[in-house]
Amino acid sequence: xxxxxxxxxxxxxxVTGSRQKIMQLFLNSNGAxxxxxxxxxxxxxxxxxxxxxxxxxxxxxxxxxLIPTRDNSIKYALCKDDCEAGHHxxxxxxxxxxxxxxxxxxxxxxxxxxxxxxxxxxxxxxMVVNGICGECK
Amino acid sequence: xxxxxxxxxxxxxxVTGSRQKIMQLFLNSNGAxxxxxxxxxxxxxxxxxxxxxxxxxxxxxxxxxLIPTRDNSIKYALCKDDCEAGHHxxxxxxxxxxxxxxxxxxxxxxxxxxxxxxxxxxxxxxMVVNGICGECK
DNA sequence: GTAAATTTGCAACAATGATGCGAAAATTTA
DNA sequence: TAAATTTTCGCATCATTGTTGCAAATTTAC
Numbered sequence: 032x033x034x035x036x037x038x039x040x041x042x043x044x045x046v047t048g049s050r051q052k053i054m055q056l057f058l059n060s061n062g063a064x065x066x067x068x069x070x071x072x073x074x075x076x077x078x079x080x081x082x083x084x085x086x087x088x089x090x091x092x093x094x095x096x097l098i099p100t101r102d103n104s105i106k107y108a109l110c111k112d113d114c115e116a117g118h119h120x121x122x123x124x125x126x127x128x129x130x131x132x133x134x135x136x137x138x139x140x141x142x143x144x145x146x147x148x149x150x151x152x153x154x155x156x157x158m159v160v161n162g163i164c165g166e167c168k
Numbered sequence: 169x170x171x172x173x174x175x176x177x178x179x180x181x182x183v184t185g186s187r188q189k190i191m192q193l194f195l196n197s198n199g200a201x202x203x204x205x206x207x208x209x210x211x212x213x214x215x216x217x218x219x220x221x222x223x224x225x226x227x228x229x230x231x232x233x234l235i236p237t238r239d240n241s242i243k244y245a246l247c248k249d250d251c252e253a254g255h256h257x258x259x260x261x262x263x264x265x266x267x268x269x270x271x272x273x274x275x276x277x278x279x280x281x282x283x284x285x286x287x288x289x290x291x292x293x294x295m296v297v298n299g300i301c302g303e304c305k
Numbered sequence: 306g307t308a309a310a311t312t313t314g315c316a317a318c319a320a321t322g323a324t325g326c327g328a329a330a331a332t333t334t335a
Numbered sequence: 336t337a338a339a340t341t342t343t344c345g346c347a348t349c350a351t352t353g354t355t356g357c358a359a360a361t362t363t364a365c
Contacts, residue, residue: 045330045331045332045341045342045343046331046332047330047331047342047343047344048330048344049343049344050343066321066322067320067321077344077345078344078345078346079321079322079345080322080323080324080344080345080346081343081344081345083321083322083323084343084344085343088343097238097240099236099237099238099240099296100236100240101234101236101292101294103234103236103240103241103242104240105240105321124282124284126284126288129291137284137285137288139285140282140283140284140285142282142295143280143282145261145277145279145280145295145297146277147261147263147274147277147297147299148274148276148277148302149302150301150302150303150305151263151274151297151299151300151301151302152299152300152305153297153298153299154266154297154298154299154300155238155297155298155299156295156296156297156298157238157294157295157296157297157298158279158282158293158294158295158296159236159293159294159295160282160284160288160290160292160293160294161290161291161292161293161294162284162288162289162290162291162292163288163289163291164287164288165285165286165287165288166287168287168289182310182311182312182361182362182363183362183363184311184312184313184361184362185313185361186312186313187312203352203353204351204352214313214314215313215314215315216314216352216353217313217314217315217353217354217355218312218313218314220352220353220354221312221313222312225312242352
C-alpha cells in the first residue's frame with residue numbers, strides 16, 4: 032500500500048482514481064494549489080465537478096486546508112504534519128510570492144497573538160504575508 | 169458641499185449618483201461591505217456593472233481597501249483615517265464576527281511582524297481575526 | 306452653453322462553483 | 336470472490352460573480 036492509499040484509508044475515504052491522482056499532486060507540489068492548477072495538471076482525466084468534490088472531501092476530512100489570499104482566489108494546501116500524524120495543524124503563517132505567486136505554508140511560523148480592543152473575543156487568526164520567496168530572489 | 173462630494177472631488181472622481189450613494193453607504197456603515205450588501209442596499213438603483221466599477225474606482229483611488237476573508241468573499245472597507253486625511257493607512261488587523269459576520273477594521277491594532285525563514289522577503293502582511301465582537305457577546 | 310471627457314447601462318461572455326440523478330466503481334458481506 | 340450495498344463519478348443544468356465593448360447619457364471643463 033502506497034502513501035496515497037494510506038492517507039485516503041486513514042481518513043475513511045474510498046480509494047478512487049481522482050482522489051489518488053489529486054492527492055499525489057499535493058504530495059509532489061511544495062506549495063498550495065488552486066482548483067485551476069489541479070484541473071490543468073490532471074488534464075482531461077476528470078470532470079470539473081469531480082475535482083471540486085474531491086477537494087471538498089479532503090477539506091472535510093482535514094487533509095488539506097484553505098488559504099485566504101488577497102485577490103480572493105481559493106488555494107488549498109496539504110500540511111506536512113497533517114498527513115503524517117493526522118493531528119490538527121496549528122495556526123501557521125502563509126506566504127505568497129509576488130513574483131512566482133507560489134503559496135507556501137510556513138509550518139514553523141505561528142500566527143502571533145494580538146491584543147484586541149475591549150469586547151472582542153478572538154477565536155481564530157489568519158496571517159498571510161506577501162513578498163519575494165527564496166527562489167525568486 | 170457635503171462630505172460625500174468632498175471625498176469624491178478630493179480624489180478626482182466625477183460626482184455621480186452611484187458614487188454618492190455608495191460612498192454614503194460606507195460612511196453610514198461601521199463595518200465592511202461586500203458587493204452583495206451594496207447591491208442589496210442600493211436596491212434597483214444601479215446596474216450591477218456600475219457597482220463593480222464604482223468599487224473599483226474607489227479601490228484605485230485608495231478610498232476603500234479590500235479585506236481577505238476565510239471564505240474568500242471580497243469585503244470592502246473605508247478607513248476613517250483615510251477619508252479624513254487622505255494618507256495611506258497602515259496595516260491594521262481586521263476582525264470578522266462569527267456571530268453577526270460583521271467585518272471591522274481595527275485601526276488601532278497593527279499587524280505584528282513575524283520572523284520568516286531564511287530567504288523570504290516580506291513586503292506586505294495581512295491578518296484577519298475571527299471571533300465574537302462586542303455587540304454579540 | 307457647448308465641447309470634451311467620463312460614466313452609465315445594456316448585452317454578451319467567462320470563470321467559478323453547486324445540485325440532481327442515473328451509471329459506474331469501490332467497499333462490504335457473506 | 337461474487338452479490339449486495341454504499342459511495343463516487345460524470346453529465347446536464349443552473350446560479351453567482353465578475354469582466355468587456357460599445358452606444359447613450361451625464362459630468363466636467365472651457
